[in-house]
Amino acid sequence: MNEEPTRRDVLGHAARGAALLGMGGLIGYLIKHGSVEGAWRINVDQCVNSRLGALGVDVCDKCATTCVLALSAVRAVNDHAACGRCYICPAYFDVNSAINEEGLPSAKLCPRDAIERFEIGWVDPDDPANNYYEYVIDEVKCNGCGRCVMACKEPAGLSSIRLEVRHDLCLDCNRCSIAQVCPDDAYIREPTT
Numbered sequence: 001m002n003e004e005p006t007r008r009d010v011l012g013h014a015a016r017g018a019a020l021l022g023m024g025g026l027i028g029y030l031i032k033h034g035s036v037e038g039a040w041r042i043n044v045d046q047c048v049n050s051r052l053g054a055l056g057v058d059v060c061d062k063c064a065t066t067c068v069l070a071l072s073a074v075r076a077v078n079d080h081a082a083c084g085r086c087y088i089c090p091a092y093f094d095v096n097s098a099i100n101e102e103g104l105p106s107a108k109l110c111p112r113d114a115i116e117r118f119e120i121g122w123v124d125p126d127d128p129a130n131n132y133y134e135y136v137i138d139e140v141k142c143n144g145c146g147r148c149v150m151a152c153k154e155p156a157g158l159s160s161i162r163l164e165v166r167h168d169l170c171l172d173c174n175r176c177s178i179a180q181v182c183p184d185d186a187y188i189r190e191p192t193t
Helices: 007-033 147-151 177-181
Strands: 039-042 074-078 115-120 132-137 161-165 187-190
Touching: 039 161, 074 132, 147 161, 177 187
Parallel strands: none
Antiparallel strands: 039 187, 074 161, 115 132
């Protein structure tokens, strides 16, 4: 005997299915976010690339080379309020390269050419060294290698460039691969509110 389901049976099955689907979504959300302690950030006081007084050491490129993403979630950021807007910025130019016909270093420091230089304010055409420049980091090109951060340190620079985790790119891995290899334990979890 083939009984047709009643309206009550159909609604009951639909309600149970919706409840199971909702519980599955909730469980998935909790698995993904339940054990996350917060967002990853770089403690600049511990990072050898950012820490003042850490001169004469090699650039640490762990942020650029060990992230699980193809292009690291770490980016260099220039604090324009602290920047000197120098004619010859040690974070932009490779100051050890040969001098060109304009009297500037012939090579740039960034291996990905991620820093752009723009004249700002009144421009003195007779004496370019009198001009001011803004150095803008192209986050699409930057991979957080830290070379510009190291070069911007005092006494050559003003330490206006630092490394930051870009949270819109970061996967918020519970076991961040960069944090695991960071030689100075500069990667920390910051509680989210």
